[in-house]
Amino acid sequence: MQRRVVFDGKLLPYLLVAPQLAVTLVFFFWPAAEAVYFSTQRQDAFGLSTVFVGFENFAAVFADPGYLHSFQVTAIFSVAVTLLAMLPALLLAVMADRVVRFASVYKTALMLPYAVAPAIAGVLWLFLFAPGIGIVANALKWLGIDWNYLLNGNQALLLVIVAAAWKQLSYNFLFFLAGLQAIPKSLLEAASIDGAGGFLRFRTIVLPLLSPTTFFLFVVDVVYAFFETFGVIHAVTGGGPSKATEILIYKVYYDGVVGLDLGGSSAQSVVLMIIVIALTAVQFRYVERRVHY
Amino acid sequence: MESRSGHLSWLPHLILVLGLALVGFPIYVTFVGSTMTTPEILSGHMSLIPGGHFVENYLAALTQGMPQLSGVPVARLMLNSLIMALSIALGKMLISFLSAYAIVFFRFPGRMVCFWMIFLTLMLPVEVRIVPTFQVTANLGLIDTYGGLAIPLIASATATLLFRQFFLTIPDELIEAARLDGAGPLRFLWDVLLPLSRTNLAALFVILFVYGWNQYLWPLLVTNTASMTTLVVGIKSMLTVDANTPWHLVMAMAILAMAPPAAVVLLMQRWFVKGLVDAEK
Amino acid sequence: MATVTLSAVTKSYAGNAVIHGIDCVIEDGEFVVIVGPSGCGKSTLLRMVAGLEAITGGTIAIGDRVVNQVEPKDRDIAMVFQNYALYPHMTVFQNMAYGLKIRGLSRDAIRARVDKAAEILQLGALLERTPRQLSGGQRQRVAMGRAIVREPQVFLFDEPLSNLDAKLRVQMRVEIKRLQQRLGTTSIYVTHDQTEAMTLADRLIVLNGGIAEQIGRPIELYERPASLFVAGFIGSPAMNFLDGAAGDDGRVVLAGGTVLAATAPAGSGVTVGIRPEHLVPAAESEAAAHLHVDMVELLGADTIVYGTLGEGGPALLLRLAGIAQIAAGTRLPLGFPPEQLHLFDRATGKRL
Ligand SMILES: Nc1ncnc2c1ncn2[C@@H]1O[C@H](COP(=O)(O)OP(=O)(O)OP(=O)(O)O)[C@@H](O)[C@H]1O
Ligand SMILES: [Mg+2]
Numbered sequence: 001m002q003r004r005v006v007f008d009g010k011l012l013p014y015l016l017v018a019p020q021l022a023v024t025l026v027f028f029f030w031p032a033a034e035a036v037y038f039s040t041q042r043q044d045a046f047g048l049s050t051v052f053v054g055f056e057n058f059a060a061v062f063a064d065p066g067y068l069h070s071f072q073v074t075a076i077f078s079v080a081v082t083l084l085a086m087l088p089a090l091l092l093a094v095m096a097d098r099v100v101r102f103a104s105v106y107k108t109a110l111m112l113p114y115a116v117a118p119a120i121a122g123v124l125w126l127f128l129f130a131p132g133i134g135i136v137a138n139a140l141k142w143l144g145i146d147w148n149y150l151l152n153g154n155q156a157l158l159l160v161i162v163a164a165a166w167k168q169l170s171y172n173f174l175f176f177l178a179g180l181q182a183i184p185k186s187l188l189e190a191a192s193i194d195g196a197g198g199f200l201r202f203r204t205i206v207l208p209l210l211s212p213t214t215f216f217l218f219v220v221d222v223v224y225a226f227f228e229t230f231g232v233i234h235a236v237t238g239g240g241p242s243k244a245t246e247i248l249i250y251k252v253y254y255d256g257v258v259g260l261d262l263g264g265s266s267a268q269s270v271v272l273m274i275i276v277i278a279l280t281a282v283q284f285r286y287v288e289r290r291v292h293y
Numbered sequence: 294m295e296s297r298s299g300h301l302s303w304l305p306h307l308i309l310v311l312g313l314a315l316v317g318f319p320i321y322v323t324f325v326g327s328t329m330t331t332p333e334i335l336s337g338h339m340s341l342i343p344g345g346h347f348v349e350n351y352l353a354a355l356t357q358g359m360p361q362l363s364g365v366p367v368a369r370l371m372l373n374s375l376i377m378a379l380s381i382a383l384g385k386m387l388i389s390f391l392s393a394y395a396i397v398f399f400r401f402p403g404r405m406v407c408f409w410m411i412f413l414t415l416m417l418p419v420e421v422r423i424v425p426t427f428q429v430t431a432n433l434g435l436i437d438t439y440g441g442l443a444i445p446l447i448a449s450a451t452a453t454l455l456f457r458q459f460f461l462t463i464p465d466e467l468i469e470a471a472r473l474d475g476a477g478p479l480r481f482l483w484d485v486l487l488p489l490s491r492t493n494l495a496a497l498f499v500i501l502f503v504y505g506w507n508q509y510l511w512p513l514l515v516t517n518t519a520s521m522t523t524l525v526v527g528i529k530s531m532l533t534v535d536a537n538t539p540w541h542l543v544m545a546m547a548i549l550a551m552a553p554p555a556a557v558v559l560l561m562q563r564w565f566v567k568g569l570v571d572a573e574k
Numbered sequence: 575m576a577t578v579t580l581s582a583v584t585k586s587y588a589g590n591a592v593i594h595g596i597d598c599v600i601e602d603g604e605f606v607v608i609v610g611p612s613g614c615g616k617s618t619l620l621r622m623v624a625g626l627e628a629i630t631g632g633t634i635a636i637g638d639r640v641v642n643q644v645e646p647k648d649r650d651i652a653m654v655f656q657n658y659a660l661y662p663h664m665t666v667f668q669n670m671a672y673g674l675k676i677r678g679l680s681r682d683a684i685r686a687r688v689d690k691a692a693e694i695l696q697l698g699a700l701l702e703r704t705p706r707q708l709s710g711g712q713r714q715r716v717a718m719g720r721a722i723v724r725e726p727q728v729f730l731f732d733e734p735l736s737n738l739d740a741k742l743r744v745q746m747r748v749e750i751k752r753l754q755q756r757l758g759t760t761s762i763y764v765t766h767d768q769t770e771a772m773t774l775a776d777r778l779i780v781l782n783g784g785i786a787e788q789i790g791r792p793i794e795l796y797e798r799p800a801s802l803f804v805a806g807f808i809g810s811p812a813m814n815f816l817d818g819a820a821g822d823d824g825r826v827v828l829a830g831g832t833v834l835a836a837t838a839p840a841g842s843g844v845t846v847g848i849r850p851e852h853l854v855p856a857a858e859s860e861a862a863a864h865l866h867v868d869m870v871e872l873l874g875a876d877t878i879v880y881g882t883l884g885e886g887g888p889a890l891l892l893r894l895a896g897i898a899q900i901a902a903g904t905r906l907p908l909g910f911p912p913e914q915l916h917l918f919d920r921a922t923g924k925r926l
Contacts, residue, residue: 005465016395020388023448031425095305115554117507124319227420231509256424466659474673475647
């Protein structure tokens with residue numbers, strides 16, 4: 001897309017793009033290139049020199065059972081977070097689209113988790129579920145359930161999934177609601193004149209019309225679960241117990257920053273980049289643009 | 294649409310109220326916790342009615358040096374968060390507005406290259422390239438500085454694309470009228486385009502402020518001293534493994550960490566919702 | 575005030591010529607209308623005068639100054655756009671004042687000029703409103719006000735009335751004409767509406783495919799169209815065209831055999847034009863041909879008769895003053911007044 005009418009100017013446009021271009025080059029292209037570069041290098045034990053090792057780091061990463069385990073955890077985590085963030089959001093949006101009274105109250109309140117940082121969302125849920133402290137944890141104990149996410153990996157995974165999905169619920173709700181409100185009422189009226197009942201209308205008209213939104217949210221949620229949930233994991237479980245909640249982004253951080261394995265961590269970064277680019281490309285095929293916060 | 298099944302009209306309200314409870318419960322319990330003492334919280338049967346230590350706890354959190362944070366009070370962390378969030382929001386808006394303006398309103402060699410370079414940044418969130426970005430930032434001596442907290446995060450295509458989309462809807466004749474009136478490109482930018490973009494700017498501000506305030510991994514890496522870290526990151530340091538966690542203060546900090554972005558979202562709701570959905574489409 | 579001189583002006587977009595060399599001198603204070611079908615290059619020509627499009631070839635001069643390389647703002651012109659192009663966030667006053675402010679006029683001078691323009695255009699009560707709060711006609715007036723306050727040498731209008739409804743269009747047309755006469759500013763006005771063109775213009779430029787088919791006073795164009803295109807474009811309902819040929823003696827004979835009282839070079843193919851209002855019913859004994867009436871429209875002030883020339887012949891339109899009682903199916907004897915016939919070379923379309 002282009003404008004027909006533009007301003008003349010030789011130097012000015014370059015001055016105008018310069019700040020963004022500079023930041024992009026220094027903090028985006030340079031690091032991305034470094035990640036690719038370091039993923040093919042190995043540092044010696046003292047970090048003094050590096051040698052080119054080709055795809056060895058990648059081979060090592062994929063041969064590492066810990067990495068494959070992390071892949072598995074990430075898959076479960078992201079699918080669960082996505083479903084748990086989307087389905088209730090859709091239900092709530094459909095309901096919010098129906099009511100007239102208190103509509104703005106519901107909408108405003110359901111918006112709140114959008115403003116909450118993932119790490120804080122983690123802390124909120126941790127406070128409910130901390131064994132011996134949280135009121136939900138205490139209630140579970142009273143019910144005879146042996147709840148201790150600090151020891152039980154499945155419970156830990158469940159907790160971070162719930163916390164992460166809770167935060168993303170708002171976002172999905174807002175988009176579903178906007179999508180629903182964009183459906184022309186005349187279409188639904190035409191369908192009810194044709195005799196379609198409430199659920200039939202929803203299934204045959206609303207859902208198909210909502211599918212671009214759904215698809216968009218699906219990709220956004222998966223990307224969210226992959227990367228932005230780092231805060232939840234770090235604050236609540238630290239990847240544990242015994243790596244039960246170590247998702248890929250946490251492992252990149254852990255191996256690179258804590259373990260100081262530059263080559264391995266860079267190789268993992270490159271793998272992640274490929275995953276995001278693939279996700280983005282898939283999305284572009286269906287939805288024209290994607291913007292990610 | 295209010296359906297014909299009028300006898301079921303309470304059902305949506307019921308579901309929505311359950312939804313509100315789900316969303317509100319963790320926040321409410323945390324708030325209640327922030328008004329109690331830690332022994333009260335740990336008693337095993339914490340009450341769901343706010344306690345009497347609201348002022349005391351928040352005052353302590355804000356002003357007292359926290360041993361877990363090397364003696365830095367929460368007020369300082371809030372200030373850091375605020376500086377980071379504002380720098381990111383305003384910085385992104387500024388550089389994006391200018392670059393979108395150049396890309397839409399000028400023809401120059403390399404224009405499409407610039408566009409695609411910016412566009413590509415859309416694809417890779419900072420988390421993905423975190424370690425090398427950290428190294429670049431370290432090489433530039435930006436560790437433990439506000440510049441290091443904010444600048445690497447202001448490179449993003451989102452705002453640029455949003456502005457570009459909006460700029461493309463400005464009728465050609467408006468530019469021509471301005472040219473006939475004698476306005477050059479910068480005057481047009483200032484006198485016409487900026488006021489016309491008010492709604493977009495407001496919406497973006499909300500989105501970007503929340504984005505900046507809620508950052509976690511980046512400030513965690515790029516700050517080493519407690520006095521430079523942000524509130525969201527600082528909370529984690531309070532959750533020590535031993536039994537000494539001052540839960541009442543942690544809860545107060547959590548509420549303090551939620552309040553500013555929530556206030557921005559609620560106060561600017563009208564623009565935010567429209568802007569969010571527009572920005573992503 | 576100034577003349578505007580176009581000399582061999584051409585325009586191409588990426589090698590495609592859209593204006594093919596226009597020559598015209600627009601006199602000081604004259605109101606010239608550029609008229610033609612959509613896509614013929616009217617806007618392009620006007621925008622070259624404004625400086626919004628580069629001139630590919632030839633020169634444009636305003637007064638004595640060739641302005642090819644002069645910035646729009648320095649050409650001392652003002653333009654009214656079809657969609658008005660008002661600044662949405664500025665009040666009516668600010669819209670009109672903006673150009674003056676940039677030019678560095680004092681606040682008092684700006685106030686005086688805007689007030690004067692507002693008075694002329696009856697905008698006084700609307701000065702603090704934004705364009706959103708105005709009706710289409712009021713916006714149009716503000717757009718004119720913005721042009722007037724500049725006190726330019728030349729006004730340029732690009733279809734300024736086409737976004738208005740029919741009634742308002744007629745009303746604003748009269749206002750524009752009155753205003754131009756009052757201010758006496760040289761004006762160039764683009765429209766595709768031939769009625770607007772005929773009523774407003776001191777002189778018309780009929781543009782077709784980037785070529786000026788004819789330049790002249792409206793009545794001249796009506797009475798002596800230089801080409802088939804102009805003949806068909808000017809006048810409503812449009813002129814009737816009939817195929818004919820000149821015999822050995824030069825007399826023009828229509829395809830149906832009707833012999834006309836007109837001559838053309840012997841042996842040439844001719845298109846004969848006659849305006850619907852110039853065809854007259856004749857006495858049966860003097861009829862040159864007969865109109866087979868298909869349909870009659872009674873408009874009150876006049877009557878439009880649709881039919882064909884002879885059984886199954888070419889279509890023909892007849893316009894009669896007042897209410898004429900003619901029924902569909904009748905065979906109407908017609909006369910072709912020789913002085914109202916227009917003859918065109920069928921091959922070139924040029925007037926003979
Ligand atoms: N920027 C451009 N690039 C390429 N071709 C153009 C451009 N602007 C106009 N044209 C072409 O030039 C020709 C004349 O366009 P112009 O806008 O002058 O027509 P117009 O007579 O004003 O028509 P209308 O009555 O529809 O406004 C058209 O064929 C158009 O397609
Ligand atoms: Mg035009």
